Amino acid sequence: MEAVALFSFTASEADEISFHKGDIIKVTEMEDDSCWVTAEIQGRRGYVPENYISLLPHPWFAGPVSRLEAEQRLRWQDTGVFLVRESESAPGEFSVSVSYGDRVEHFRVLEGGGQYCIWDESFCSLNRLVDFYRTHSVAVEKVVCFRDPPSPIKECPRLAHALCDYTPPQSAHLHFLRGDIIDLLDCSSSLSWRGRCRGRVGVFPPDYVQPLYH
Structure with a gap:
């Protein structure tokens, strides 16, 4: 994942x-x-303080969701609709969950020497890996290319009501409490919405909120 530095750090x-x-x-x-x-x-690698950076928002990055939750989000989606999540079985690593139409498959993203891969091809970032599999099949037995979920037919609501607390560890994600009213800035993806609450802007899973259309 790519991030932008919010502050300088020595x-x-x-x-x-x-x-x-x-x-x-x-x-x-x-x-x-x-x-x-x-x-x-x-080319330099090491630790950086999490609160000094902000992950660049990508609709396909779901953050710390479980394998089961990924399957629930992708069930009934068109073939190729996918998300990237933090690995549940290998903390600190990433997995890709993708709809095969009749089921959801999961791929562990292997990382070594600053390179990421699912199969033989290696990439310098998750972004490059995702872009590659938009035009090349990630599946062996049939053609499955990454694709974004279809845009909702219904007009995007302007507000949403928080159904429960959402306390993500990443600064790029939006923290809110049950009952909060969230200003929706982008709800074009079925996997991740972007909104404003309590003076902060970030992304969050749409199943934590109830859209308000009036």
Whole structure:
């Protein structure tokens, strides 16, 4: 995943890396300790403080959702509709869940030396991997290319009511409490919406809220 630096940071330990505000940072691992992530900047790799960066929003990145929740989101979706999530079985790594039409398949994203792969092809970032499989089949037995979910026919609502608390560890995700009213900024994806609440902007799973159309 790619992130943008919100503030400049000067490393104080050998395993940390410095960066400047506005730098684009490649996040390679989401640590169990939510205060730090492993990242790479211009070939340098080390720890960076999680609250100094903001993950660039991608509708396909679902964050820390379970395998079961991924299947629930993708069930009945068209073949190829997918999401990238933090791996449930291997903390700090990523998995891809993709609809095969009649079922949902899961792929572990292997990472080594700053490269990501599902099969033989390797890529310098998750973004490049996703772009590749939009035009190349991720499946062996049939053609399954990544695709975004269809845009909803219904007009996007402007507001939503929070059905329960949502307290994500990532700064790019929107924190809210049950009962909050959220200003919706983008609800074009069925996997992740973007909104504003309590003065903050971020993404969140749409099944945590009830849209308000009036």
